[in-house]
Amino acid sequence: MRTITKKPEVLAPAGTLGKLKTAIRYGADAVYIGGNAFSLRRRAGNFTIDEMKEGIAFAKEHNAKIYVAANMVTHENDAKGAGEFFRSVRDIGIDAVIVSDPALIEICATEAEGLPIHLSTQASATNYETLNFWKEEGLERVVLAREVGMDEIKEIRRKTDVELEVFIHGAMCISYSGRCVLSNHMSMRDANRGGCSQSCRWKYDLFEVDGENDRQSLLGGEPTEDFSMSAVDMSMIHHIPDLVEAGVESLKIEGRMKSIHYVSTVSNVYREAIDTYCKDPDNYKFNPAWEEELWKVAQRELATGFYYGTPDENQQLFGKRRKIPVYRFIGQVLDYDEETGIATIEQRNNFGIGDEVEFYGPGFTHHYQKVEQMWDEKGEPIDRAPHPLMKFKMKVDAPVQPYDMMRKKK
Template identity: 70%
Template structure:
């Protein structure tokens, strides 16, 4: 492994379920985003992009030196591939940087009918060794998203034996099934997880019952204070404390999960990993993970956090059941629409209820943060109000430090 490879700056790749999230992710430091088109993806409930959305998103990304990838990673059944050639040509022609695919049929269609559109192998294809990466390289693919079951030692071995670009998940939800190939949703809710309809049945709460014929069912467990005794739900991944190992082992793209997450989540996580990567690249020898970065990620954490399969096979400690650890939770309450430097007044679009007297936190790109108490605020008629209860309402308030358009506001629940 050469020093050049060791010191190559990785791409921070963020999820973008909507055009708003795409712009937010790039504004907060993402080098690239991945989106879903209106077909062939695995997130049918995400705000998938129309052709017009893609054109606008690609233009915005180009202005900021970023890339846009499209996930087309569904498993096709007979007939599902119809129209795929037209789809791939369309996204190629609007300037998409690459398409992420798992199904060999779609890969073949893309390669033959949309030449010039780079293809990345999806994590759903379960690439876990360098021979597999070399196979896909020979098929014309330039990047492989590793299976989430790959260990850090295996990442190092893969890098030593292939020059294919490596993309790896470093933050977000973990699927309980191998590489996301699940049929539980099909059985529980008649929704095909491998064709974009996952109902996240693994996240449901389960119980064990006695169900005698013709009688009421009764629980066979005494739950007491325990929230869950049976679980298929995995904790989330966070590799913020292991940035050096990921870079030194040649990971080219740091992938953040969450196309259905909020702009609060996307902005926070992209901001943190951008800061961590930049800090390491500036001075690798003296790099240290800062506690404030870890604390920041916990502000948007929905579940406990772990390192997935990177350092050991997950145990019951990486499952969600029993008594939960308490997680500090914040809610996203607004975003800055304008700022008057002379009056030190910010114009804010409300996203969640907050009131005079609340302590709130402003944050922006580059890890700029400050706290203040809401002393006074005004509605669009310039009337003093004591609370902001209406979603998306516009209000103004004085701020104690300068802010910028696109800065976010949150408060602790």
């Protein structure tokens, strides 16, 4: 009977303190966050030092780690204050920083000695010689470029002992390793310094231009996605055995700007799949419920990116959508009374009596029921929960726990 001696960590995104706690509750071994500087996600809820401290305390209680992304490409004067920033996150107990720019790596290594550095995927590390170079520079982990295939990962693992981190789920960038200037050109927002306007996701058309302002579509009607540059999302849920056997230390989920619904669901699924395989690899069977669960939060179609060859046209989004997500996040459990079977819920989307809902929680627990009784905070019966973030009570058919989630079909 085979045994797995090294279980890879589940590394989840956390755009806010609430998402950090959600990811860890739902099975993440580590989370990656952004600070108020040097990150590639300006519009995410980037963390202050005080928020980082609270996150660190929570993570330590749950034996989890926190990494800070400082992965922007610096221009002149962008690196100002970097030394102080890296010392600050080191001194409060951050486990590592994720960096791509050699200037920031040098600053961190010299001015914040002792703070572990991970190489960002933005640096496009695609071979073992590159990893060995960064090892000599003092880096202990490399996030491989998303263009690296499974066979290449296996060869890299054989020829270097640097820790490997790979993306396994989430959005894919149409540009090589995410280094894009479309956003700069079209909206004056620098994607490589945190301002990406998602230009590749826009809908495009073909126009005939007559004069400065007069243009006419050659196709007619509203802009379509016939000329889209948009990639489908990545999902490696079917290939957990390959990732574990390849010796990858960290399996990374994309999405610092995604909701707690997304973070909880995806972390939960990959935690369950990895634990199932590592517990008994000889008798492992893929559970179709894992893929079904991921589709409840998917925004685009799913594929395996570059892991098993170069993506073809079926891994691009164009024309009519081939599959549409059908679930909506509607609430989070705040409390549960075992004697009465009544749960206190915080609403996230409108629903009411008669709706079929699903509860899910950490450990891949689920139950389904019809909503039959609801009360407002004053104890008055209500038939709907229409107000954002309103708190109410409802009768549940099975025990639930604080931080369990609710959703329903659209």
